[in-house]
Amino acid sequence: MVESSPIVCSASWFPPVTGGxxxxxxxxxxxxxxxxxxxVRLSYPTSKLSAPNYTLQSLLTVAKSNIVHLHVASKKAALWSLPPAVAAVILHKPFILHYHGGNxxxxxxxAGGKMMLSRAAAIVTPSPAVKKQFEEKGYKPELIVNGLFTSKFPYKEKDFTVPQMLSARPLYPHYNTDVLIEATDILRQKYPATRLTIAGDGPESKRLKEKVTSLNLLGNVEFTGPVSxxxxxxxxxxxxxxxxxxxxxxxxxSFIEAQSSGAIVIAVNAWDKEAPIKNGITGILTQTAKPKEIADAVDRIISDNxxxxxxxxxxxxxxxxxxWGNIFPWWxxxxxxxxxxxKRI
Known part of the structure; x- marks a missing residue:
């Protein structure tokens, strides 16, 4: 048993890298x-060129740690989490697999995913729906929801007379940012001052900017790039x-941050009965990712202040x-x- 000051190896991307x-x-x-x-923060590389040094760094960092916390939200993150996971297995160090992804x-x-799942001291997800997916495959995950410092996101009363919309997800195909652009095109017919700010970056950036230009939405849509x-x-x-x-x-x-700040979340219901927002009470859920349905949901909010x-x-x-004052004790x-x-510590 560890008496004092146990060392945590936290493996993830960290700011200035953006994302939840x-x-x-x-x-x-x-x-x-x-x-x-x-x-001790073990930062995942942002380039494959760093791989050899990163593998050695993983081994050295895990060796001096008492517990390893692996953060995974994508296939790329899973691959970078593999070296510290293997090091933890070799060196007999317990590790937590903290899965932030939606599937x-x-x-x-x-590659290596099932090995990490089978050897982890604990599997943690913030999503009841993902927890159920793991359980259906025979794993026993823990549910600990995401936390934030609400003091960093003070509530501000909003003016709901015109859609002032934000997208805060990376620009990858599965985030369907083009759907939000098309919804903006629909909304500006009724609300000419409609604004959509796209905060993020990714491989879809060039195509999405071309789409905005082709729809003549340069006055309604702004790309900020990554936001710290x-x-x-x-x-x-x-x-x-x-x-x-x-x-x-x-x-x-991003949902919790927006809610803390007073912004209303409008999202596709990707969770069935396990949605993180209560439809019509703490946000709005649509049944599909169709631009018209999303635009109609926005219109209902703006039409009923x-x-x-x-x-x-x-x-x-x-x-x-x-x-975090309520969530961190669970960790x-x-x-x-x-x-x-x-017993090895």
Whole structure:
């Protein structure tokens, strides 16, 4: 049993890399550092050229750690998590597989995925739907929802007279950002001042910008590129709606951040009965990712300011349950359980 100052190897991308996983990984490391642990950040490479050095770095970092926390949200992250996972197995160090993705099959089908799942001391997901997917394959995951510092995203009463919309997901095909652009094209017919800000970057960037130009939406759609975690709160403060057209998803940090800030989340129902927002109460869910359905959902919000205000207030209350002050204790319990049961330490 570890007596004091156990060392955590936290493996992930970290800021300035953007995205929910990087933010959660960094904030969790900070919280552990403030609660009797020493956190060592093992950053996943952003280039294959770093692979040889990274493999050695993984081995050395895991060797001096008491517990390893692997963050995975995509196939690429799963591949980069493999070296520290293998090092943990070789060196007999317990590791947590923290899966941030929206489809468990993506992890189970990637090289090394099943090995990591079978050897992990704990599998954690923030999504009840993903937890169920793992359970159907015989795994026993833990459910710990995403957290945030609500103080970083203060509530701001919004003006819901014109759609001021935000997309805060990377520009990859499965995020369906083109659907949001087409919905904006529909909305501007009724609301000429409609605005969509696309905060993110990725391989779809060039094609999406060309689409905006072809639809003559340059006055309605803005691409910001990557936005650092320290600046994203400004975007939430200046927009009244967060849009998502993803057909399968986890419980995105961006949803909680938007709700904390007073923006209304409008998203495709990618979760069936396990949706992270209550339709018509803490946000709006559409049944499909069709531009017309998303545009109609936005129109209903803008057309009923009193309902919009109620949803905004309820969403803020919901976000407060996700404050790290409420969520982090669950991580402490899990870490201590793993460390206390690991007879090798």
């Amino acid at each position: 996983m990087a933010t959660v990984a960094n904030e969790l490391a900070e919280l552990f550092e403030g609660n009797g642990f020493r956190a 468990a099959n993506d992890l189970m089908n990637v 975690p320290s600046k994203i709160n400004e975007l939430y403060a200046n927009h009244n709606i967060l849009l998502s057209a993803v057909k399968y998803d986890n419980r995105p940090v 009193s309902k919009a205000a109620r949803i905004s207030i309820e969403a803020r209350a919901e976000s407060e349950a996700h404050d 402490l319990v899990l870490y201590r359980k793993i460390l206390d049961s690991d």
